[in-house]
Amino acid sequence: MTIMRPQDILLPTAAGLCCKPGGFHIDPVRSVERAVITHSHSDHARAGHGAVLATQETLDMMRLRYGENFAGSTQAIRYGEEIRLGDVSVKFHPAGHVLGSAQIAVSCQDTCIVASGDYKDAPDPTCTPFELVPCDVFITEATFGLPVFRHGDAADEVKKLLASVALFPERAHLVGAYSLGKAQRVIALLREAGYDAPIFLHGAMESITHYYQSRGIELGELRPVKGVKKAALAGTITLAPPSATSDLWTRRFPDPVTAFASGWMRVRARARQRGVELPLVISDHADWDGLTATIAATGAGEIWVTHGQEDALVHWCKSRGLRAQPLDLVGYGDEEETETPLGDEAEA
Amino acid sequence: MNRFAELLDRLAYEPGRNNKLRLITSYFHEVGDPDRGYALAALTGALSFKHAKPALIRDLIAARTDPVLFGLSYDYVGDLSETVALMWPKGVVNNDKSFPGYPSPQPSPASAFAEASADRRGEGAQQRTRQSTNTTTDNNFGSDGRTSLSVPSPLLSAEASAKADAGEGQGGGYPGRDNDESLRPRNHNNPPPPTLTEVVTTLRTLGKTELPAQLTRWLDELDETGRWALLKLVTGALRIGISARLAKTAAAALGDKDPHEVELIWPGLSPPYLDLFAWLEGRTEKPVNRDPAPFRPVMLAHAIEGTDFATLDPADYIAEWKWDGIRVQAVAGRDDRGHITARLYSRTGEDITGSFPDLVPALRLPGAIDGELLILRDGRVQSFNVLQQRLNRKVVSPKLIKDFPIHLRAYDLLGDDENDLRELPFAERRERLETFVRKLDDPRIDLSPTVPFASWEALTAARADPVSAGAGEDAAAVEGVMLKRRDAPYLPGRPKGQWWKWKRDPHIIDAVLMYAQRGHGKRSSYYSDYTFGVWTEGDSGDELVPVGKAYFGFTDEELLQIDRFVRRNTTEKFGPVRHVVHEPYKGLVLEVAFEGLQRSPRHKSGVAMRFPRISRLRWDKPPREADRLETLEKMLKTEAAELEA
Ligand SMILES: [Zn+2]
Numbered sequence: 001m002t003i004m005r006p007q008d009i010l011l012p013t014a015a016g017l018c019c020k021p022g023g024f025h026i027d028p029v030r031s032v033e034r035a036v037i038t039h040s041h042s043d044h045a046r047a048g049h050g051a052v053l054a055t056q057e058t059l060d061m062m063r064l065r066y067g068e069n070f071a072g073s074t075q076a077i078r079y080g081e082e083i084r085l086g087d088v089s090v091k092f093h094p095a096g097h098v099l100g101s102a103q104i105a106v107s108c109q110d111t112c113i114v115a116s117g118d119y120k121d122a123p124d125p126t127c128t129p130f131e132l133v134p135c136d137v138f139i140t141e142a143t144f145g146l147p148v149f150r151h152g153d154a155a156d157e158v159k160k161l162l163a164s165v166a167l168f169p170e171r172a173h174l175v176g177a178y179s180l181g182k183a184q185r186v187i188a189l190l191r192e193a194g195y196d197a198p199i200f201l202h203g204a205m206e207s208i209t210h211y212y213q214s215r216g217i218e219l220g221e222l223r224p225v226k227g228v229k230k231a232a233l234a235g236t237i238t239l240a241p242p243s244a245t246s247d248l249w250t251r252r253f254p255d256p257v258t259a260f261a262s263g264w265m266r267v268r269a270r271a272r273q274r275g276v277e278l279p280l281v282i283s284d285h286a287d288w289d290g291l292t293a294t295i296a297a298t299g300a301g302e303i304w305v306t307h308g309q310e311d312a313l314v315h316w317c318k319s320r321g322l323r324a325q326p327l328d329l330v331g332y333g334d335e336e337e338t339e340t341p342l343g344d345e346a347e348a
Numbered sequence: 349m350n351r352f353a354e355l356l357d358r359l360a361y362e363p364g365r366n367n368k369l370r371l372i373t374s375y376f377h378e379v380g381d382p383d384r385g386y387a388l389a390a391l392t393g394a395l396s397f398k399h400a401k402p403a404l405i406r407d408l409i410a411a412r413t414d415p416v417l418f419g420l421s422y423d424y425v426g427d428l429s430e431t432v433a434l435m436w437p438k439g440v441v442n443n444d445k446s447f448p449g450y451p452s453p454q455p456s457p458a459s460a461f462a463e464a465s466a467d468r469r470g471e472g473a474q475q476r477t478r479q480s481t482n483t484t485t486d487n488n489f490g491s492d493g494r495t496s497l498s499v500p501s502p503l504l505s506a507e508a509s510a511k512a513d514a515g516e517g518q519g520g521g522y523p524g525r526d527n528d529e530s531l532r533p534r535n536h537n538n539p540p541p542p543t544l545t546e547v548v549t550t551l552r553t554l555g556k557t558e559l560p561a562q563l564t565r566w567l568d569e570l571d572e573t574g575r576w577a578l579l580k581l582v583t584g585a586l587r588i589g590i591s592a593r594l595a596k597t598a599a600a601a602l603g604d605k606d607p608h609e610v611e612l613i614w615p616g617l618s619p620p621y622l623d624l625f626a627w628l629e630g631r632t633e634k635p636v637n638r639d640p641a642p643f644r645p646v647m648l649a650h651a652i653e654g655t656d657f658a659t660l661d662p663a664d665y666i667a668e669w670k671w672d673g674i675r676v677q678a679v680a681g682r683d684d685r686g687h688i689t690a691r692l693y694s695r696t697g698e699d700i701t702g703s704f705p706d707l708v709p710a711l712r713l714p715g716a717i718d719g720e721l722l723i724l725r726d727g728r729v730q731s732f733n734v735l736q737q738r739l740n741r742k743v744v745s746p747k748l749i750k751d752f753p754i755h756l757r758a759y760d761l762l763g764d765d766e767n768d769l770r771e772l773p774f775a776e777r778r779e780r781l782e783t784f785v786r787k788l789d790d791p792r793i794d795l796s797p798t799v800p801f802a803s804w805e806a807l808t809a810a811r812a813d814p815v816s817a818g819a820g821e822d823a824a825a826v827e828g829v830m831l832k833r834r835d836a837p838y839l840p841g842r843p844k845g846q847w848w849k850w851k852r853d854p855h856i857i858d859a860v861l862m863y864a865q866r867g868h869g870k871r872s873s874y875y876s877d878y879t880f881g882v883w884t885e886g887d888s889g890d891e892l893v894p895v896g897k898a899y900f901g902f903t904d905e906e907l908l909q910i911d912r913f914v915r916r917n918t919t920e921k922f923g924p925v926r927h928v929v930h931e932p933y934k935g936l937v938l939e940v941a942f943e944g945l946q947r948s949p950r951h952k953s954g955v956a957m958r959f960p961r962i963s964r965l966r967w968d969k970p971p972r973e974a975d976r977l978e979t980l981e982k983m984l985k986t987e988a989a990e991l992e993a
Contacts, residue, residue: 146435147437149434150435255364267424267430268357268360272888309420312417312420315416315417
């Protein structure tokens, strides 16, 4: 038996991370025969693959977004469940990123590689918490891979929002949040903070949010904002896709305070660029401390860094004596920079 | 400090004036004395202390972070204070601390990677609970697993998550999330973050050598926003983006008072304004100004544009000459014992009485005159260059006084004995002024004459030819005309539509010295090439944008003065270039004359000057009052229009 090197097991290709011995791709950006998908964000979960293996929630939300025929066939897998695919075995572990998000552990012979997709180690009432998976090679995202990204407690950010609502009762508060994951987390955090008034939703968020509720996530009373009179929106909170908070649509609100819930809000220039008045640093990705602590804790001796600020994280790994390299995968992570039609669903 | 920082941060994002007011008022309401008083001082520009150099901040962060990570971060954020505030690691970082419960990662030599990997697998396997249940070999993933498989409820997991995180302040899907974090001093042993009062009062008295250690302590104690505001404050780069007027209006709103009332008593108040807040909260009487000769915030004019005239009625305005001297406020008042105290203030409220002792005896009646300081020889106004000989002198010798006799030309009367005249219309104040000057009957003080005009055409002619319009032999010292609304009260700041200045030469602006470079040839030992800028609205409030470079126009004496200023006020050095302090209240204003303007995409400002030269040093003017880019843009439009016509 030839000894498999990690790159013989998983290799970056134009279509995405390819597992030759298993005959599948992880989060492919082009149509492939067999796709194993970490989570339902549009930059990771695309329509048009032959067969898709993912968690039930990921499959359900892909179906909501792309329609019934988003893939030739689908198979659901649970957290902790292991499946043999060709010469490798594949096991799913919670990634703590959004509902149904998973890290995928690919084992072949004695080598275990974890493709963590997007992940966060911060608490989130709307999804299963991140699970640490010891491995030999850890593939990490680097969306917030700079030490300037230290996301504090999301509950404090929600307090900031509520303080603003109290100070400006005659204004509407419009919170830009990605419609899959972030929006529901913000709502859940508002409820945890004791806010029990109805929360209004932009039309684009309704179906995903209702899906979250159907999975038993308590979000309190939600109402569509469509058709509500301007005056009735004073003192209320509305969740909307980030792109909607800067367009004509906002005219239906009385003197809106534009908030944006994103890890990018940590950097002032980013917030100003977007014309945000109330930046809320709430991220569904691990911050710098989370990334570095996770990398260290996996015990992996080799780290592959993808989508984001690879340079700094690779440097950090090397300074800790870890082998590290950037993975040149395209098509992930910089959703926020581009206002593509998918922009509403991109996240950070 | 954290709460004040939060206010500043929020103000920087909030565009609406009324909303800014609400934010500030609510801060005053929420925060007690003396912090809110120091906040008011910071918002009104009334705080002053020695600033730290950016190099010091770089040293502090270099001692705590990896230089590569700092470099990448600084590149990304683009602002030193913000970068440091964001990445400041608390406490001492110990790189060797391994993650609890997991083996320290080992470096894997590239050549023996497969082996090394296999070795560690044995070690790792002990940690692992390998579940091999539910194994399937169906490489097509089956057709649809929806019915046969279910997913654990996220609610259950959320509870587990809450438990796991009970001990962590932030983040942490598993315990011991952060190597650095776990070494941070925890709650009970933490000193509380400094208050704004503590920061301000400490900075005032702190020695230079103590600053780094003090800053480090504060940086450890503050949150991110607090660190950001602290670094901006100590480096003198705190741009608040609101006017002093707005801050006072917000204070007034705390007690439902008219902002004007606050303005009137303001000159007698000082940080932390305990008496002001006590009055605003209805706990005491209104503070009275005990200074017999207080400064009153000055009223300033807008530069008038050709298009403005169409909307203005000549009958509403009084015109007078704008003299080329130094705007001052001459105040005299009786103290408790009835003795007269007289003081001369610059337009910013700086007491300059000591430089002009020869004028003091003339100020013998209680009152407050707004006027222009000039040198008069044989009854004739001398040029500004002559007046300059009397500025910035440490010693005022009898010879200086004799050779450069000082004179006050009066424009306005703000106080007459005990009476505050500022609420009266200008026309009425002007009458009171005429009487006041007549009563003074002093050769050193005279009345600035008005310029009669019936139409804008007539005024245009007068401005073009001051000699025949009444200025006579003093015409050379006329800088232009001032237009003042007859009914305008004396309002601090630059209120809209009340006063206009109409300078004779449209190609003169006041700019702020930003960078200086050594000259060539015989001037190579002097900083003689100057880059100057004007104000524009930036990302975080007003900022200076360079608009040109000049290296002549000044006298040798002035070169020495600027050179000295540059050397004493350098904030950073880059090869032959020095960054010179240019803040709203610190820096040097240069009057720059030029032949014309062009659009220039090469310049950040978008405009380029033709033949710029330094026509005068405005030691008397705070940089804050220098011109704005909009003024240049308007000139550009006017020029284009004139070319087309
Ligand atoms: Zn994602």
